[in-house]
Amino acid sequence: MTDTQHAWIINHYAEGELKGTELEWVERPVPEPAEGEVLVKTLLLTLDPSNRVWLSEEEDYLPQLQIGDVMRGLVVGRVEASRHPGFAVGDHVFAALGWQEYALVQGDELSPAKGAVRFTPHPDIPLDAYVSALGLTGWTAYVGMKLIGQIKAGDQVLVSGAVGATGMMACQIARAAGARVVGIAGGAGKCELLVTELGMDGCIDYKASPDLAEAIAGQFPDGVDVFFDNVGGPMLDAALENMNIGGRLVISGAISQYQNYGDREALYGVKNTFMLASKRLRMEGFLVLDYLDRLEKILPEMEQWCLDGSLRYQNTEVQGLENAQDALPRLFSGDHVGKLVVRVA
Amino acid sequence: MTDTQHAWIINHYAEGELKGTELEWVERPVPEPAEGEVLVKTLLLTLDPSNRVWLSEEEDYLPQLQIGDVMRGLVVGRVEASRHPGFAVGDHVFAALGWQEYALVQGDELSPAKGAVRFTPHPDIPLDAYVSALGLTGWTAYVGMKLIGQIKAGDQVLVSGAVGATGMMACQIARAAGARVVGIAGGAGKCELLVTELGMDGCIDYKASPDLAEAIAGQFPDGVDVFFDNVGGPMLDAALENMNIGGRLVISGAISQYQNYGDREALYGVKNTFMLASKRLRMEGFLVLDYLDRLEKILPEMEQWCLDGSLRYQNTEVQGLENAQDALPRLFSGDHVGKLVVRVA
Numbered sequence: 001m002t003d004t005q006h007a008w009i010i011n012h013y014a015e016g017e018l019k020g021t022e023l024e025w026v027e028r029p030v031p032e033p034a035e036g037e038v039l040v041k042t043l044l045l046t047l048d049p050s051n052r053v054w055l056s057e058e059e060d061y062l063p064q065l066q067i068g069d070v071m072r073g074l075v076v077g078r079v080e081a082s083r084h085p086g087f088a089v090g091d092h093v094f095a096a097l098g099w100q101e102y103a104l105v106q107g108d109e110l111s112p113a114k115g116a117v118r119f120t121p122h123p124d125i126p127l128d129a130y131v132s133a134l135g136l137t138g139w140t141a142y143v144g145m146k147l148i149g150q151i152k153a154g155d156q157v158l159v160s161g162a163v164g165a166t167g168m169m170a171c172q173i174a175r176a177a178g179a180r181v182v183g184i185a186g187g188a189g190k191c192e193l194l195v196t197e198l199g200m201d202g203c204i205d206y207k208a209s210p211d212l213a214e215a216i217a218g219q220f221p222d223g224v225d226v227f228f229d230n231v232g233g234p235m236l237d238a239a240l241e242n243m244n245i246g247g248r249l250v251i252s253g254a255i256s257q258y259q260n261y262g263d264r265e266a267l268y269g270v271k272n273t274f275m276l277a278s279k280r281l282r283m284e285g286f287l288v289l290d291y292l293d294r295l296e297k298i299l300p301e302m303e304q305w306c307l308d309g310s311l312r313y314q315n316t317e318v319q320g321l322e323n324a325q326d327a328l329p330r331l332f333s334g335d336h337v338g339k340l341v342v343r344v345a
Numbered sequence: 346m347t348d349t350q351h352a353w354i355i356n357h358y359a360e361g362e363l364k365g366t367e368l369e370w371v372e373r374p375v376p377e378p379a380e381g382e383v384l385v386k387t388l389l390l391t392l393d394p395s396n397r398v399w400l401s402e403e404e405d406y407l408p409q410l411q412i413g414d415v416m417r418g419l420v421v422g423r424v425e426a427s428r429h430p431g432f433a434v435g436d437h438v439f440a441a442l443g444w445q446e447y448a449l450v451q452g453d454e455l456s457p458a459k460g461a462v463r464f465t466p467h468p469d470i471p472l473d474a475y476v477s478a479l480g481l482t483g484w485t486a487y488v489g490m491k492l493i494g495q496i497k498a499g500d501q502v503l504v505s506g507a508v509g510a511t512g513m514m515a516c517q518i519a520r521a522a523g524a525r526v527v528g529i530a531g532g533a534g535k536c537e538l539l540v541t542e543l544g545m546d547g548c549i550d551y552k553a554s555p556d557l558a559e560a561i562a563g564q565f566p567d568g569v570d571v572f573f574d575n576v577g578g579p580m581l582d583a584a585l586e587n588m589n590i591g592g593r594l595v596i597s598g599a600i601s602q603y604q605n606y607g608d609r610e611a612l613y614g615v616k617n618t619f620m621l622a623s624k625r626l627r628m629e630g631f632l633v634l635d636y637l638d639r640l641e642k643i644l645p646e647m648e649q650w651c652l653d654g655s656l657r658y659q660n661t662e663v664q665g666l667e668n669a670q671d672a673l674p675r676l677f678s679g680d681h682v683g684k685l686v687v688r689v690a
Binding site: 268270278282 | 612619626632
């Protein structure tokens with residue numbers, strides 16, 4: 001173990017498209033754990049759409065990051081030193097350690113937003129599953145599809161961003177529940193992957209569908225019961241047009257709009273919200289962190305799906321923390337499949 | 346009883362603003378009830394925002410009206426002749442009899458969209474309460490506030506169209522539940538009525554508030570927990586900006602958008618839907634007809650509120666069925682207070 005480490009700190013807030021100068025690469029000492037603290041080494045760091053939100057000077061569900069703060073990020077790490085009775089050296093944790101090689105955490109909080117959640121990786125499952133299928137991404141898909149979307153066998157399900165990290169999980173969880181699942185993705189290759197590799201019932205290539213609402217109608221002659229939305233904007237509008245009476249719209253994200261935070265003119269206006277009344281729709285956002293008390297039950301169920309092949313994942317891996325800032329725009333360009341992950345150590 | 350009656354039938358579908366030629370005034374025979382049928386005389390006809398939707402050539406939650414059909418409408422009527430064991434001459438009913446003086450109904454359906462619901466007016470409550478506070482309007486407010494909005498004591502509640510028929514009821518039901526209630530209405534007179542006469546905690550005159558989001562923020566330093574929306578469009582956007590985490594948006598209607606059905610360009614685009622994810626909001630539409638099985642419990646509770654003064658109503662009454670078409674645009678111009686009702690007999 002070395003005495004110094006690297007970290008990305010906030011240099012200036014982001015506005016519009018990322019410039020790649022928002023974060024600064026710095027060297028700093030590895031801290032010593034005080035009584036009750038745990039030193040965790042970052043193994044894998046996930047790049048998430050919420051990173052873009054955290055980089056904005058806007059209120060969010062988490063405290064505003066300040067200039068000079070270490071960039072916030074979710075990681076899977078390993079305990080290197082512990083002065084907390086609940087954690088031993090070598091334990092694995094989920095935590096929001098940020099974009100740095102080592103971090104101190106207070107170990108007694110359940111929420112990875114505040115502390116660390118200890119877990120024992122299943123011996124037959126690779127560790128990188130725990131940043132995607134079995135990490136916050138997979139839990140988000142589970143909570144959204146099962147608890148918010150109330151998915152059931154026979155439901156007609158549409159998923160936007162279907163080859164993205166969360167979308168891919170959402171599709172498979174709906175399929176495992178006996179639903180008919182059609183995704184929306186950008187490009188023939190992604191659609192091919194969704195249908196052929198992941199066995200979904202169909203895929204709409206939005207780049208080849210000038211009228212998306214019509215394309216959805218073509219795939220759903222009986223309408224849509226559940227729309228799991230990662231994208232927002234025009235896709236949400238097109239889905240609203242095709243919802244069945246009593247349908248549920250699970251708002252997992254709105255990645256098409258994140259770069260427009262703070263620029264009201266650039267935000268897309270959703271025209272079909274009036275349909276909520278006429279079609280008795282429920283449209284609901286959620287934060288997976290509110291459901292962490294269910295994790296103990298959810299995780300073994302999801303591990304089982306990984307083992308029996310009904311939950312498959314694919315990560316796009318970037319090597320080295322120093323390359324994290326350059327990789328971030330790939331979240332928004334669609335230039336990756338599944339979860340975008342940085343291997344730190 | 347006469348042999349002939351009057352009715353308004355569909356002459357052409359509505360597009361954009363009402364022209365006043367959509368309906369035609371005709372004379373026709375009073376029908377005879379067959380076995381199992383009931384002849385009902387229309388006493389009071391309500392004018393509702395949904396009338397505008399029914400006049401459009403657009404699919405809705407009810408079957409499309411055809412040219413030549415009697416205009417659909419909700420009434421309180423009295424049984425004039427009965428060949429149904431459940432109904433006696435003199436019984437009062439809620440029913441969707443349409444814009445005519447007499448109509449036949451099959452009496453055995455619970456839903457007023459299909460048949461008639463028999464009720465016994467409380468001797469100390471005027472009959473016209475049963476087309477507003479104790480009719481579909483009041484039930485809509487009850488279902489929206491209590492069952493969808495899950496209102497509870499201490500909630501911060503915002504109601505748009507607060508001096509409209511439904512809004513006025515929604516405000517009072519929230520207040521009776523112990524919430525702090527601020528309405529949005531157009532004009533100082535309406536705001537005065539809401540605060541002074543109905544005892545609400547505040548009112549935002551949107552006509553005097555160039556920045557509505559800011560005006561809402563001024564009235565809600567602690568944010569909004571429940572937004573009961575009758576208006577949609579820019580008001581929905583402004584409310585979204587002020588919602589608290591975990592807030593509920595009850596979509597009762599979108600009257601600002603009804604005249605724009607079928608004209609996509611004219612529809613307002615709601616920019617803040619992306620906040621559903623970041624603030625974990627639930628936005629839900631509903632149809633009161635789905636909850637009619639609860640009416641037996643709801644109605645006595647609401648009658649009690651009428652009697653003890655916690656649920657007050659105000660109708661704007663138009664005299665004579667022949668004046669119904671001319672009165673309809675008043676729903677959209679805001680030129681009335683409370684429920685717009687036609688006294689037919």
